[in-house]
Amino acid sequence: MILPLVTAALLAGQPLDPQQPGNPAPAETPGISEPAPLPPAPPAPPEPEETDRRKQTVVTASRTERKLEDVVLATEVITRGQIEATGARDLGQLLQQHPGVELVHTFRGTGLRLQGMDPEYVLILVDGERVSGRVGTTLDLGRFSLRDVERVEIVKGPAAALYGADAIGGVVNLITRRVQRPLEASARGSFGMLLEGDVRAHAGTKQGPFEVRVGGGYRTRDPYDWQPTDAATSGAGLRRFDGDLALAWSPDDDSRLWLRGQYNRRDENAVDLNPSGAVLDRRQRQEQFDVSLGGRKQLPSDTSLLVRGHFGLFREQLLQDQRGSRALDDYSQNITRLYEGVVQADHRLGNHALTGGVELLGERLTSARLEESPVARLRGGAFVQDEWDVALSSDAAGPRLKVAPGFRFDLDSQFGGAPSPRLALKLDPSPALTVRASVGLGFRPPSFQELYLRFSNQGVGYIVAGNRELSPERSAAVNVGVDWRPPLDGWLFSASGFHTRLTNLINITAGGTPNPDNPVTFSYENVARAYTQGVELNGRIRLPVRSTYLDLGYMLLDAKDLTRDRPLEGRARHRVNAQLSTRYRPLNLEATVRGSWVSGRPYYLGTEGGMANVIGYGDDSSVWAPSYFDLEAQVSYALKGGFEVFVNGYNLLNAGDQQFNPRPPRGVLGGVQWEY
Known part of the structure; x- marks a missing residue:
């Protein structure tokens, strides 16, 4: 009964009124303890050494808990301590400087590329x-606050064997925090340039088998502009509200039930300049509501069972108001409903760790910009994976081998069945060396937009039409990596290579240049064949100064459209990352400096480049966005009583431009954090 009431309340919320565009948007394993006052939490322990990091638990690579050193697929982890040390306010800012990750900035949000694969191939x-x-x-990565995130796990490369469609390029999994003590609380506030303010807080309690956690946050920022000579803004101003509630019951060590709900609202305001010279005031509101209920039970005979259900509701409203005229005024509303159910079993049988389950996914989209509305899709999937410890030596320090074949079969209500097999292995020739390799297939069915969209912009002179005859995209990928841990405390070096081949790529095609007198139609077709391949090098060095680490990374990417015989758009061929982090305990100081260099990226602005025509180019020209350096830093000082003050500087070299890199300009903010 609760779910329908909450859903109805959200849908009945005050919309953006297309008749009144000027109205401002509204603001957005401990046990039972004695009931005695608790002392403030001790200062956070120092960041664990590399050998200890390998002992932490991760879940994404195998859909069940494993030690990081035991996972067959390489998993990168960003811990809570690292999140706070960087000062990132959302997921996009956190991953901006992460090795091997590329962000895609558009006026509809910031997306994520992994191994050269576009955002639609990365599952979050x-x-x-x-x-x-x-x-x-x-x-949009800006929708993900880091307030309640304990760690971020990143698996690069094909993960369709366990997660199905949308995981061709990899998976990013945000793991939220759990209550660990009878009483805990935190608060954080910051303020800086662009009138950016960020306030967040949480409180939780663990009393016997019961856990309760509640939190909320508010963030605001003014619009910014890289080209003040015209009326348009480069980046939208925003107001963001979010809140969540988590309940859990663990009657014993073998059982756990949980209920979680969260709501966030993000309001944006910006000014757009139409190619014909018209000025449009844009207001956009995104609302998201999620509720999940699940349980895990440890059964006899080394078997565990997971059952989980999830409902998600997303509503987007977009209002464009032309100054001085109503000719280009436009209002649209899109509502997406997501239904997800999972049953999963894990069983240990000798040297085999078996994982299998079934997953049901339903999607429903309601929008006036579709040829028919609403549209719905149902997908069922069954998956199984075996992690087999192959005995190579009776010596505990001898070579070890893990082989992990996996297979998933998805049945889509629109596109039928699709298999996604994968074979992965992990070889440890010695305690200092680890070799990983995997090969797998994947698929991505066309989105509702690609199938059914019908949108007309008469003021510019174009129509976008979906194509119901589209076929799913297919992929085949190979990943190989080596980790070497020299006999020096805190040192680690890794190298990896990847190759992904894509067929039936969905591409936008057009027959001319936008023209208000004779609008051109853009459509979607399966026309492209492409590949992405490259190498990634990473190293972590502990410097002679105590608690000081230097992280270095380099990525070489070769991404090519084989149909047109040219590089894929927007990808940098070279990317270099560096991070220096230090902690000086006698003075309670901690500092982190992160930087990256990104090489030039190709963009195609002619008719064969698809929707790029909309920005006002009508030939087949190509341009290269310039390379840029990015630098950010944070310094924090721990006070008594659990307080900490910090100063954060981002984009210190002012890297950005109006067209190809419209990110916020140089800024500084400061704040205070309290932990109990």
Whole structure:
């Protein structure tokens, strides 16, 4: 009864009024303890050494808990301590400087590329659950607050064998925090340039078998502009509200039930300049509501069972108001509903760790910009994976081998069945050396937009039409990596290579240049064949100064459209990352400096480049966006009583431009954090 009431309340919320565009948007394993006052939490322990990091638990690579050193697929982890040390306010800012990650900035949000694969091929999860509300092909990273995130797990490369469609390029999983003590609380506030303010807080309690956690946050920022000579803004101003509630009951060590709900609202305001010279005031509101209920039970005979259900509701409203005229005024509303159910079993049988289950996914989209509305899709999937410890030596320090074959079969209500097999292995020739390799197939069915979209912009002179005859995209990928841990405390070096081949790529085609007198139609077709391949090098060095680490990374990417015989658009061939982090305990100081260099990227602005025509180019020209340096830093000082003050500087070299890199300009903010 609760779910329908909450859903109805959200849908009945005050919309953006297309008749009154000027109205401002509204603001957005401890046990039972004695009931005695608790002392403040001790200062956070120092960041664990590399050998200890390998002992932490991760879940994304195998859909069940494993030690990081035991996972067959390489998993990168960003811990809570690292999140706070960087000062990132959302997921996009956190991953901006992460090695091997590329962000895609558009006026509809910031997307994520992994191994050269666009945002539609990367699956983003929260506690293993899908997130609804892709706008076009992008799931905006700015929607993800880091307030309640304990760690971020990243698996690069094909993961369709366990997660199905949308995981061709990899998976990013946000793991939320759990209550660990009888009483805990935190608060954080910051303020800086662009009138940016960020306030967040949480409180939780663990009393015997019961856990309760509640939190909320508010963030605001003014619009910014890289080209003040015209009326348009480069980046939208925003107001963001979010809140969540988590309940859990663990009657014993073998059982756990949980209920989680969260709501966030993000309001944006910006000014757009139409190619014909018209000025449009844009207001956009995105609302997301999620509720999940699940349980895990440890059964006899080394078997565990997971059952989970999830409902997600995403509503986007977009209002464009032309100054001085109503000719180009436009209002649209899109509502996406996501239904997800999972039953999963894990069983240990000798040297085999078996994981299998079934997953049911339903999607429903309601929008006036579709040829028919609403549209719905149902997909069922069955998956199984075996992690087999192959005995190579009776010596505990001898070579070890893990082989992990996996297979998933998805049945889509629109496109039928699709298999996604994968074979992965992990070889440890010695305690200092680890070799990983995997090969797998994947698929991505066309989105509702690609199938059914019908949108007309008469003021510019174009129509976008979906294509119901589209076929799913297919992929085949190979990944190989080596980790070497020299006999020096805190040192680690890794090298990896990847190759992904794509067929039946969905591409936008057009027959001319936008023209208000004779509008051109853009459509979608399966026309492209492409590949992405490259190498990634990473190293972590502990410097002679105590608690000081230097992280270095380099990525070489070769991404090519084989149909047109040219590089894929927007990808940098070279990317270099560096991070220096230090902690000086006698003075309670901690500092982190992150930087990256990104080489030039190709963009195609002619008719064969698809929708790029909309920005006002009518030939087949190509341009290269310039390379840029990015630098950010944070310094924090721990006070008594659990307080900490910090100063954060971002984009210190002012890297950005109006067209190809419209990110916020140089800024500084400061704040205070309290932990109990």
